[in-house]
Structures are given as C-alpha cells and as structure tokens.
Amino acid sequence: MFDLPSETKREMRDYRIFRKSLLENGFVMLQYSIYYRSLPNRSSLKKYESILKRLVPPGGNVRLLYVSETQFQDMILLAGSRSRQEEIVGANRLVVI
C-alpha cells in the first residue's frame, strides 16, 4: 500500500520508477495503490521485504503487510468482483490457462 507525492516532476518520476519495479518483481495491482504478490514460503517473504526496502522512494508513505493465503482468499468483496487474474493465477501451484 502506498501514497506517494506527485507534485514535482522529480516526484512523478520516482513514482513511475517505483511502480514499474513493483511490476518487475511480480507484484500485481489489486486496486489503485495496493499491490500484492503470492510467495511459496517464509524465507522468500524476507527476500522481497529487503527488495522493497531498497526500492521505496524518499518522501512517500509505503506499507507492507503479510497475509496468509487463507486470509487473502477469505477477503470479503463489498462491491465489484475478483479479477480473472486473481481467480486463475492467484496462489495456485498449477495454473491452467
């Protein structure tokens, strides 16, 4: 989850680079400013934590939250629906497209 300032050109650039590197590292947009990524085990959580720490731009507000697979699946949708990406890729070990 992040809030990044976008007043100056410099800030806009920082934002673009940050978002791009999130995608490069396999994060998927859940909704605006909220990105998620599923990982197979605890040690890789730590790995991605340190990657993210390196990527965050100065002057922003960025948060990271670990959620278990079950908790993520149990998320209640009050409006809108799950994306096809979430349904088909999600945290599945076998992805059938």
Add this chain to the structure above:
Amino acid sequence: MGFRTVFVKNGETLRVKLDNLEISKNREYFVIPLSDIESVILEGEQTSISSRILAKFAQYHIELIVCDSKYLPAGVFLGLGQYHRSAKRAIWQSNWTEEQKQALWTVIILRKINNQIAFSEIANVDEERLETMKELRKNLKFGDESNREGHVAKVYFNSHFGLGFTREDDSLPNACMDYGYAIVRAQMARCVVAQGLLPMLGVFHRNEYNSFNLVDDLMEPFRPLMDYYIHREILTKEDKYLTYDSRIQLIDFLNQKIKIKNKKIYINQCMIDYVISFIKAMEKNDPAYLLDIDLINFVECEGK
C-alpha cells in the same frame, strides 16, 4: 526458485512484460512473474512465442514443454550453461569411472524394482508373480549385468495390464504412461541442467542419439510412482481416451507430496533434492548418499 507449473491450451501469444510472462487468450491477459515459474506446458498449435521469452525462460531455468497434435509432449526447451560453474561440472562428469557409474546404476535400479514390487502389492497382483519379481530382485548383480531390470519390467507390466500387453500398444494405459513419463522426464531434465550437469552423459543409458541419457537414468525410481498415480487417479475413471482433465491431472503429479526424511515435500522439490543427492553420491563415491524414493512414502501422503 519457481513453484508454479503453467499449462496453456490454445493460447494466443506469450510475451515478456517487465520480467513477467504475459499470456493472452481470448482477449484476456494474465501475468505471472518469471521467477515464480518452474515449467510451462503448451498445448494446441496456435500459440506464438518470441525468441525473447525463450531466452528469459533459459535464464530463469524454466522448462518449456511443447505438445503435438495428439496432446503428447513432443519436445523440451532447456537453458544451457546457466549454472555458475558448468565447465567444472562437465569435466568432472566426463571423468566418472565405469565402476562409479555402475555402482550408482545398481542402486537406482534396485530402488525402481522395489517400487515396482510395492505398487504390485498394493494393486493385489498374484502372489506367484510377486514371488517371481522378488526372486529376480535377489539376483540383481553389480551394474545389473544380467539385465534383471528388463525381466522385472516384463513381469510387472504383464501382471498389471495382461499377458499380451506391450508398451507399443495404442491403449489408454500407454497413453497415460507416455504423457506422465514425459512430464517427469522434462522436470528431471530441468533439475539436472539447473545443477550444471550434462544431460547427455548418463551412468547407464548411452544412446548416442539421446541427449537425455542421464535424465533417463535418474528418473527410473519415479516411474512406478507415476504408474501408481495413474492407476489411482485416471484408470479408475471410465474414460476411453486421455481427456483434457486427465492430462491436467497428470501434470499435477508434480504437485503431489512425498515423505522424504520424515518431511512432506512436493515431488518437484523432491526431484531437485534427488539430483543434488546424486551429485553428492558421485563426489563421495558412495551410492548410499542417493535419496531413497520410496513408493510407500508417496502413498502415505495421499490427500496431502
């Protein structure tokens, strides 16, 4: 290390998008991080693929399996020389002595026969035939010079599928085995290459036209596991041919669990550990280091 198997049927294009694999099908787009992917299986003949994504697959040790019009895996694409000390491994591997190779082969084949007998026991094969197989196992010599492997295999297949059965028949069990073995073989090839070994230099198989001799050696103990899995998941259904669902089921073999050293792990992980243990056994010159792949430990983990 990847953990996902991606199966694409009649996809349109596969592309790289910011270190992700982007798959488009029926105007829908799916992205999967390359670092998550272990293997990609393509079915249907309309998918187009760029050389850029092939290079990425090689870098990330992702195996690509392409199926033919009969849905059987026809080819594997694997990266080469992506291991950090591949030259060292290659020189070491070409210096294996005949004795070392035969010692390892004896262990591998013994494990395979054990698993074949274990599966036959589960499938309630006649006592008499079990005895024949056990008798043949007793006579296993160093390097299997009397080819007990072949004799056991004959009794084994005939006990399960009838006396007239050969592996060349056009039947459902054969289709399942061809498909299932191809999936195991491709995964094993991936593990072998990822450890910097040359897949063409085997310990027993030495066919000069086969670039996967070592893979064919190493996968032997896994074959009866696949047989058991086919028997449990597919042959119990009333299908006449290898259906789409059955093919997916066979691919999912790699996501089943097996108990190794009292820990339940996925088969694909187990294959990596197995290849690493093989390297260790070769280095220490002691076949006892080779991981024991036991069918019973696989049966126990049914239903995860």
